[in-house]
Amino acid sequence: MNTPTLAIDNLNLSFKGLLSRTQVLHSVSLNVEKGERVALVGESGSGKSVLARLVLGLLQDQRGVEVSGRIGFAGTELDQLSRAARRALRGRDMSMIFQDPTSSLNPMFTIGNQFHEVLQRRTPDLGTGQAQDTARSWLDRVSIPDTDRVLASYPFQLSGGMNQRVMIAMALANNPTLLLADEPGTALDVTVQAQTLELMRALAEDVGTAVLFISHNLGVVREFADRVYVIHRGRIVESGSTTAVFDNPGHPYTQALLAAIPRITGDGIPDLPEQIDLSHPAVHHNTGPAGHD
Amino acid sequence: MIALTRLIAKRLATASLVLIGVSMLIFAIARVIPGDPARIALGPNATDEQLAKLRAELRLDDSLPAQYAHFVSELLQGDLGISLYTNRPVTTDIAQFLPATLELVLVAGTMMVLIGLPLGMLSARYEGKWVDNLIRIVSLLGVSAPSFVWAVILMLLFAFYLPFFPIAGRISEQYAIDPVTGFLLIDTLLAGKPWAWLDAAWHIALPAFALALSGIGQAARLTRANMVETYNTPYIEMARSYGFSESRIARRYAFKPSLIPSLTIIGLDFAAMLGNAFLVEAVFAWPGLSRYGVAVILRKDLNAILGTVLVISATFLIINIIVDLLIAWLNPRIRHAEQKP
Numbered sequence A: 001m002n003t004p005t006l007a008i009d010n011l012n013l014s015f016k017g018l019l020s021r022t023q024v025l026h027s028v029s030l031n032v033e034k035g036e037r038v039a040l041v042g043e044s045g046s047g048k049s050v051l052a053r054l055v056l057g058l059l060q061d062q063r064g065v066e067v068s069g070r071i072g073f074a075g076t077e078l079d080q081l082s083r084a085a086r087r088a089l090r091g092r093d094m095s096m097i098f099q100d101p102t103s104s105l106n107p108m109f110t111i112g113n114q115f116h117e118v119l120q121r122r123t124p125d126l127g128t129g130q131a132q133d134t135a136r137s138w139l140d141r142v143s144i145p146d147t148d149r150v151l152a153s154y155p156f157q158l159s160g161g162m163n164q165r166v167m168i169a170m171a172l173a174n175n176p177t178l179l180l181a182d183e184p185g186t187a188l189d190v191t192v193q194a195q196t197l198e199l200m201r202a203l204a205e206d207v208g209t210a211v212l213f214i215s216h217n218l219g220v221v222r223e224f225a226d227r228v229y230v231i232h233r234g235r236i237v238e239s240g241s242t243t244a245v246f247d248n249p250g251h252p253y254t255q256a257l258l259a260a261i262p263r264i265t266g267d268g269i270p271d272l273p274e275q276i277d278l279s280h281p282a283v284h285h286n287t288g289p290a291g292h293d
Numbered sequence B: 001m002i003a004l005t006r007l008i009a010k011r012l013a014t015a016s017l018v019l020i021g022v023s024m025l026i027f028a029i030a031r032v033i034p035g036d037p038a039r040i041a042l043g044p045n046a047t048d049e050q051l052a053k054l055r056a057e058l059r060l061d062d063s064l065p066a067q068y069a070h071f072v073s074e075l076l077q078g079d080l081g082i083s084l085y086t087n088r089p090v091t092t093d094i095a096q097f098l099p100a101t102l103e104l105v106l107v108a109g110t111m112m113v114l115i116g117l118p119l120g121m122l123s124a125r126y127e128g129k130w131v132d133n134l135i136r137i138v139s140l141l142g143v144s145a146p147s148f149v150w151a152v153i154l155m156l157l158f159a160f161y162l163p164f165f166p167i168a169g170r171i172s173e174q175y176a177i178d179p180v181t182g183f184l185l186i187d188t189l190l191a192g193k194p195w196a197w198l199d200a201a202w203h204i205a206l207p208a209f210a211l212a213l214s215g216i217g218q219a220a221r222l223t224r225a226n227m228v229e230t231y232n233t234p235y236i237e238m239a240r241s242y243g244f245s246e247s248r249i250a251r252r253y254a255f256k257p258s259l260i261p262s263l264t265i266i267g268l269d270f271a272a273m274l275g276n277a278f279l280v281e282a283v284f285a286w287p288g289l290s291r292y293g294v295a296v297i298l299r300k301d302l303n304a305i306l307g308t309v310l311v312i313s314a315t316f317l318i319i320n321i322i323v324d325l326l327i328a329w330l331n332p333r334i335r336h337a338e339q340k341p
């Protein structure tokens, strides 16, 4: 069997304040194979984004952050890499689509400028003209009309949905080995969202990109993911193939989550009643770690 | 472009209003404070006739509004009157003394920007580390004393006890430089005398540094504060997620957004140096506008007082406008404000 692109084992994370210490992730283990699309679902504050940040190595250096456990990337132990080696992976071999599109793009530089620099992470001596062409074709693929105007614009001149498409295009443009997509469709209308999902699917199939897809939207997850992890208050409470988890949920939290779907109007997970049995053991549907159906 | 033109027009209009206000105020105050300018100028032995003649020349017996109207009509022809102290046109005096002051302020302002901003940037990048602590202590020290105190301290230390720098003046006597711009750092180059340029730079270093110190501290502190805030924004996290190096992030992605909020205050500090320069000039016997200004105030030399104040206010306002334009030019939000139909 191949080494998984992402192998998280027994990951713990806590934030230490002046007086208190809050544990945010509790021995989380999670795998994403090459070319696999894995979803991480859970309510707000359950620890989805911090998990993605830890994979990129963005949180480790912050004050008051305590991490234990291991994160393996394509056979390499990330915490054994030097800081520079770890940085070298980012933007080339791993990239992330951030949750908040408009404030995640730098307000002082045009989209074209930022795109150019992202592309240069893969091709350091890429000239402006070539970068423009590549950027334009990527913006086309996320169905941005009038690409020249968008490339010359600053983020504040574009709508939230536009910025989100730009961010998705940037994250895909370097053909990463691992894509961390944190709520990548929230500001998009349904057709564009479907298109971006299709792009990620194509990347997974053509280039073998492993996708960790973080989402509130269970409908989209069911549509997109091969496998699902359900996270609740920093613990993985259920995992397995999408069909297994959706058709045969074993953990009371997952059951409550799925029971709530018909009541969800847009996307997003409603506040669930508090009487969920937290002592219930995690449920792992045994579809094998690769999980391809 | 339209936005910028409009901005300039608006700022110039405000500046003119301010100048009119300042001129009226100083005009009235200078005339209301006790002491007869004619008596001071002519000395105790002057006859009543001589006094009356000078008073008539100066129109001191007219009503205040009439005097002001006369002053404005002369001013519009570029005439600020004759100084009773030097017996020369006030414009000639100012043209002689202003460049020395401006040169001092400009060099100090450049030091403030070139030293203060990088210090603040370093401090923010190494937040909480020893570099940061050191810079914070130094910049706190800088802002904690006014510039004339620094002038005295620096002069005692580095010109008197350790004679590394000259104690007074703008340039050594052996160099004769024809004034073209009045800025010695430019005129020496125009004259093709690099040694004279070095000598002038050596003379200006200490007074300019004394004048700049509190500004350097202020600029460093502001830049640090704004940059620490910028470091917490999602776009810096995104830059990190793309693996850009920390030094590139500091220089490119974090510095520019942090500069804009600091610039307004740095600009004000820069303009305030004009005022602080008076005392620094006094300490270093710098032949600038301050010595002239103090002398004419003591002699109640009405035309010269008004001329000096007006020129300084105008310079202050011009510096402010330049800083505002710089901010507008740096900030894409303002630069592109008018693009939408």
Ligand SMILES: Nc1ncnc2c1ncn2[C@@H]1O[C@H](COP(=O)(O)OP(=O)(O)OP(=O)(O)O)[C@@H](O)[C@H]1O
Residues within 6 Å of the ligand: A015, A024, A042, A043, A044, A045, A046, A047, A048, A049, A050, A051, A099
């Ligand atoms: N820098 C930090 N310092 C302290 N606590 C933090 C920090 N970052 C995140 N947390 C806490 O960690 C928990 C998980 O946050 P995270 O952002 O991962 O949630 P999430 O699952 O992504 O939620 P959402 O769906 O709303 O994005 C939250 O309780 C949050 O308050």
Ligand SMILES: [Mg+2]
Residues within 6 Å of the ligand: A048, A049, A050, A099, A182
């Ligand atoms: Mg999140």
